[in-house]
Amino acid sequence: MTADVWLPIPPDEIEGLPEGPAYRFWDGSGDFPADPADCAFYVVPYMKPSPLCVRPLPLMSSVQVVQTLSAGIDHVEPGLRDLRDGVRLCNARGVHEASTAELTLALVLASLRGIPDFVRAQDRGEWLGGFRPALADKNVLIVGYGSIGAAIEDRLVPFEVARVARVARSERTTARGPVHPLTALPSLLPEADVVILSTPLTEDTRGLVDSGFLARMKDGALLVNVARGPVVDTKALLAEVESGRLTAALDVTDPEPLPRDHPLWRAPGVLVSPHAGGPTSAFPPRAARLLADQLSRFVNREPLRNVILTTGAPRA
Template sequence: MNRAQIWLSLPPDDIEGLPEGPDYRYWNGGDEYPGDPADCVFYVVPYMKPPGIALRPMPAMRALEVVQTLSAGVDHVEPGLRHLRPGVRLCNARGVHEASTAELTLALILASLRGIPDFVRAQDRGEWLGGFRPALADRTVLIVGYGSIGAAIEDRLTPFEPARVVRVARSGRTTERGPVHPLTELPALLPRADVVILSTPLNDSSRGLVDETFLAGMRDGALLVNIARGGVVDTKALLAELESGRITAALDVTDPEPLPPEHPLWRAPGVLISPHVGGPTSAFLPRARRLLVDQVTRYVNREPLANVILTT
């Protein structure tokens, strides 16, 4: 009798603690599959690969029961769900990327406010570039998308003594730190914020959320930080605001992505761009391995899976 195939995008020999029983196969997006996709019951999506690669085997995965991403977002695999039978569980990587993404968020904020890109360019010219710069201290910070990553960002904001952290999510609730405002209150909250951080998933309700109206609601001199997905922001509308000099931006994600060399966003004033590096750090692998061991163990023991986003 054939054992159930579990396709891992990390080498199984490098993951200590995987339960015995399943037939583990390694596939990280190569041209050749490690087996027949029809025999795969648990599919760990290749990490940091183009969406087309992740989707390629899904139409043939007729026995599939679980799709596990190693990313916090699942928008890149959602188009493939229509090919799957009913009852397949889609799980994300909650718990894997919070530390790294929150670190980068703080780095982008501090670099933008304190003018680090200007200092680097001045160093290349041998120029001593002094002057006053904004601080993060005493600023009001608005986090749009207050899930586990949003909370991790607030953890790291606190020592920098912001005047206030305002939390926004799709629906309002109360936390130990204070209220989380519903998305409907965003227009009233935007004009109060010096720094606006986007950490929301990309879905139908968030796609294009940051449009002309959103940006017009930001106060003069505010900083927009996007560590969510590029599609959350209307790039044309953002370019218009940047070129006017009214706001600045720090972007780890863009639309389109990768950003073509000739794209005007590269040369827009007041923008700092990093190439979608919120997740891939030394913190990724140990957390990803722990997640996979936990999820596969739950699956083998027929226990409830963690991080279930939806069921087909």
């Protein structure tokens, strides 16, 4: 195989890449590394804006695979209409579960136990005592039960939560219990002390967390978003947190990045992290293993992992 492969990680940093393709390094900065028409396998730059990620797609007349290094694919979907039929889009399932689940637990614990208040008090030299909620004995609802949602539940187990309820697009049964459909949310939300959003951004989930969703959450509940900002109606959330009825921990926001003067920064009971779920020391080795495996499969004409859709084919 002599086709080009575009990588956002220098090829010499990825152990086990198969021989054959011409590897081109492009992380989204500067000029294209080669003629996009010669690219057969495009690995999308990581943590870069959507317009940059899709910029070469209209010119990639020979591309066969588009591989993201994120779990979500919403940032590349706008460019798929520029591709010929038969191009496979793959996500990075298996790369971000550990980091994102880790951060989710950190946000839950920090919010419940008041860690931001402690940090501010430390800056003032103030000993801030008091009684705080624990995660133990809480009911947790996970909205979006893919591999990341399951990894979050794995990490909840040692914290002695009372119950975990799971919601996904389709109803099914897992070893840990049932996964409810989205239509079950109205009956599940009033019982949840902590609601964790880990769903992909789709037409079904955009604006899912609106005023009606939030109104069904119990007084004092915590909303945690590690999914995508537009899953939540920001204006509706602001109304709830500014009233003091709900609290929130947000790794993603709408808009994003959050402007300096945005009221979410100063809203009571809100903890904001800067979309930090994926980019950790756990990312490079897992991303490298995924790319080496996917490219070996591609070169050897074996089935690829994590195929989300194929252009021109009906969606499941």
